[in-house]
Amino acid sequence: MPGVSALAPAAAAAAMGAVEEFLKKTGGCAVIDGGFATQLEALGADINDPLWSAACLISKPHLVKEVTAHRPACPTSNVPACVLTLVVRSQLASITSCHQALGFACTACFDAPVQVHMQYLEAGADVIISSSYQATIPGFLARGMSLEEAEGLLRTSVKLALEARDEFWKSALRQSKPVYNRALVAASIGSYGAYLADGSEYSGSYGADITTEKLKDFHRRRLQILASAGPDLIAFEAIPNKMETQALVELLEEENIHVPSWICFSSVDGKHLCSGETFADCLQMINSSEKVAVVGVNCTPPQFIEGIIIEFKKQTKKAVAVYPNSGEVWDGIAKRWLPAECFGHMSFDALAKRWQEAGASLIGGCCRTTPSTIRAVSKIVKGKAGL
Numbered sequence: 001m002p003g004v005s006a007l008a009p010a011a012a013a014a015a016m017g018a019v020e021e022f023l024k025k026t027g028g029c030a031v032i033d034g035g036f037a038t039q040l041e042a043l044g045a046d047i048n049d050p051l052w053s054a055a056c057l058i059s060k061p062h063l064v065k066e067v068t069a070h071r072p073a074c075p076t077s078n079v080p081a082c083v084l085t086l087v088v089r090s091q092l093a094s095i096t097s098c099h100q101a102l103g104f105a106c107t108a109c110f111d112a113p114v115q116v117h118m119q120y121l122e123a124g125a126d127v128i129i130s131s132s133y134q135a136t137i138p139g140f141l142a143r144g145m146s147l148e149e150a151e152g153l154l155r156t157s158v159k160l161a162l163e164a165r166d167e168f169w170k171s172a173l174r175q176s177k178p179v180y181n182r183a184l185v186a187a188s189i190g191s192y193g194a195y196l197a198d199g200s201e202y203s204g205s206y207g208a209d210i211t212t213e214k215l216k217d218f219h220r221r222r223l224q225i226l227a228s229a230g231p232d233l234i235a236f237e238a239i240p241n242k243m244e245t246q247a248l249v250e251l252l253e254e255e256n257i258h259v260p261s262w263i264c265f266s267s268v269d270g271k272h273l274c275s276g277e278t279f280a281d282c283l284q285m286i287n288s289s290e291k292v293a294v295v296g297v298n299c300t301p302p303q304f305i306e307g308i309i310i311e312f313k314k315q316t317k318k319a320v321a322v323y324p325n326s327g328e329v330w331d332g333i334a335k336r337w338l339p340a341e342c343f344g345h346m347s348f349d350a351l352a353k354r355w356q357e358a359g360a361s362l363i364g365g366c367c368r369t370t371p372s373t374i375r376a377v378s379k380i381v382k383g384k385a386g387l
């Protein structure tokens with residue numbers, strides 16, 4: 001499916017139909033990847049940063065030179081000298097970490113997003129989500145970047161995912177036994193709360209001053225740029241309240257976005273959005289939008305997912321996506337994950353089978369899930385060995 005932001009209405013309708021076709025091709029249940037940020041950290045990246053995982057997009061090659069002889073490894077990525085080629089000229093003596101000390105990535109860190117995408121593709125993901133969850137224009141500007149640089153990094157996030165998908169697909173085609181589908185690339189758009197980086201994507205509390213119009217203005221330019229960068233889907237992730245849902249639905253119309261979207265909510269109780277508002281009110285708005293192909297929940301504890309799918313299936317005809325977190329709880333102030341409340345004796349993949357039976361059409365994992373989670377999910381929902 002090509003990038004479709006500039007297509008005429010008939011072609012846009014075809015793009016929406018292509019999502020349905022794609023789901024059929026995957027046997028009625030597509031596998032989404034797992035936690036992008038989680039796996040980035042597993043590769044050694046330091047994402048304790050206002051941009052969180054989007055910090056991996058920042059690199060400044062014009063400031064750097066080859067000094068592998070001087071520095072044996074990147075202390076952040078722990079990548080050995082043979083692949084570490086970029087370090088700042090003026091700070092050779094004092095480097096402690098690419099992101100924290102220098103404010104940008106070494107080449108090894110910069111390769112990490114592609115590696116993460118590749119690992120999820122190998123694990124069996126039919127849909128990979130770009131590294132743009134917390135990539136925002138104001139966030140990049142606050143780092144001293146120009147508008148042009150900021151917009152360029154948004155495009156880069158989609159480009160890296162498309163490159164990984166195409167590279168992986170080329171190698172999959174060379175295999176004698178067909179195991180994989182050609183994956184779709186979803187351009188991630190996190191909530192306003194994710195940008196605030198104050199834990200409000202799990203509370204939905206944006207303060208008294210925020211309005212639907214302000215939220216639209218916050219999302220507008222990033223949406224335009226990501227939609228025009230050639231993704232197959234736009235993935236609005238962890239949307240915590242009704243006002244932001246309304247802003248997104250209206251914005252998709254106003255900007256006439258023809259890339260099919262999904263809107264996924266976050267929930268901390270399994271019955272409401274994080275704000276305490278009902279799913280029903282949001283689903284009603286989404287049901288009347290032709291721009292939204294898929295609805296669902298992400299970054300929500302696994303024990304709530306089956307009940308949520310059952311509710312959604314009563315309230316919408318759109319395909320339902322679920323990609324819960326591990327059940328651990330994000331402490332937005334201390335910036336760390338707290339232990340999960342016990343979610344019973346069932347493993348994530350055994351639960352995934354139940355989510356499929358309850359009617360979910362796309363299943364994956366969010367924070368604190370990994371390629372091995374996705375490998376297990378893929379095997380169980382597709383009944384396929386060999387990944």
Ligand SMILES: C[S+](C)CC[C@H](N)C(=O)O
Binds near residue numbers: 049198238367
């Ligand atoms: C999905 S949460 C763990 C992402 C990080 C959060 N927006 C923060 O920056 O603290």
Ligand SMILES: N[C@@H](CCS)C(=O)O
Binds near residue numbers: 035037133238299
């Ligand atoms: N796509 C993002 C979602 C965070 S809630 C990630 O996996 O890092």
Ligand SMILES: [Zn+2]
Binds near residue numbers: 299
């Ligand atoms: Zn998450």
